[in-house]
Amino acid sequence: MAGTRGPRAFVATGQGLDDEMTARIARHQASRSSDWETVEEPIEVAAWLTQSGSRYRTILFDCVTLWLSNLIGTGMTDAMIRTRTTALLQAMRGTAARVVIVSNELGLGLVPAEPSVRAFRDLAGLVNQQIAAEADDVYLVVSGLSLQLK
Numbered sequence: 001m002a003g004t005r006g007p008r009a010f011v012a013t014g015q016g017l018d019d020e021m022t023a024r025i026a027r028h029q030a031s032r033s034s035d036w037e038t039v040e041e042p043i044e045v046a047a048w049l050t051q052s053g054s055r056y057r058t059i060l061f062d063c064v065t066l067w068l069s070n071l072i073g074t075g076m077t078d079a080m081i082r083t084r085t086t087a088l089l090q091a092m093r094g095t096a097a098r099v100v101i102v103s104n105e106l107g108l109g110l111v112p113a114e115p116s117v118r119a120f121r122d123l124a125g126l127v128n129q130q131i132a133a134e135a136d137d138v139y140l141v142v143s144g145l146s147l148q149l150k
Contacts, residue, residue, distance in 0.1 A: 006056070006057030006058070007037065007055060007056045007057060007058075008035060008036050008037065008056060008057065008058040008059070008060070009036070009037050009038075009039050009052075009053075009055075009056045009058070009059045009060070009097075010032060010036045010037070010038050010039065010060050010062065011039045011041055011045060011048065011059060011060065011061045011062065012025070012028070012038055012039065012040050012041070012062060013041065013042050013043075013045065013061075013062065013063060013064075013066040013067040013070060014028075014042070014062075014063075014066050015042050015066075015070065036060075037056075039052075042066070042067070042070045043067070043070050043071060043074065045061060045067060045088055045091075046084065046087040046088040046090070046091040047091075049088070049091035049092060049094070049095055049099075050091045050094065053091065053092075053094070053095035053097055053099075054095055054096065054097070056095075056097045057097055057098065058097060058098045058099075058100070059092075059095070059097045059098070059099045059100070060099075060100045060102070061092075061099065061100065061101045061102065062102040063102040063103055063104065064101060064102070064103035064104075064124070064127060064128065064131065065103055065104040065106065065124050068081060068120070068123060068124055068127060069120070071084060072120070072123075078119075078123050078126075081123065081127065082126070082127070082130065085127050085130050085131065086130070089130070089131065089134045093134075101131060101135070103124070103127075103128050103131065104124070105128065105140065106120075106121040106124050106125065107121060107124075107125050132149075132150065135150065136150075137150060138150035
């Protein structure tokens with residue numbers, strides 16, 4: 001595993017499509033230390049990793065669920081997204097960088113009333129499982145406390 005010294009990239013998938021999200025992104029950027037290079041890549045994360053990932057010792061990908069939302073917004077089907085996830089994992093494995101992936105666990109709450117929201121929750125769960133199966137380590141973080149699952 002690569003060390004934590006050296007160039008670090010924060011791959012941000014969020015897009016400022018409204019005032020609230022723009023403000024949220026600005027808060028996140030302001031709280032990030034200056035030794036992180038921010039990469040705004042809402043969709044083509046695997047391509048970015050393949051092209052630029054080797055320049056970094058550590059890459060933080062934040063976050064899978066926003067990335068999924070962005071992919072759905074382009075009209076991709078669930079099957080296409082699962083294929084994209086496989087490509088993402090291959091690109092991550094193809095870099096020597098230590099890659100940390102952030103995602104949201106959407107299945108711990110109430111079952112959503114809207115079919116489209118349930119479908120998104122189910123897809124996020126499948127993608128999270130796909131990523132966790134390939135990951136070296138998996139942590140669940142709740143209220144700032146982490147529990148190692150794998």
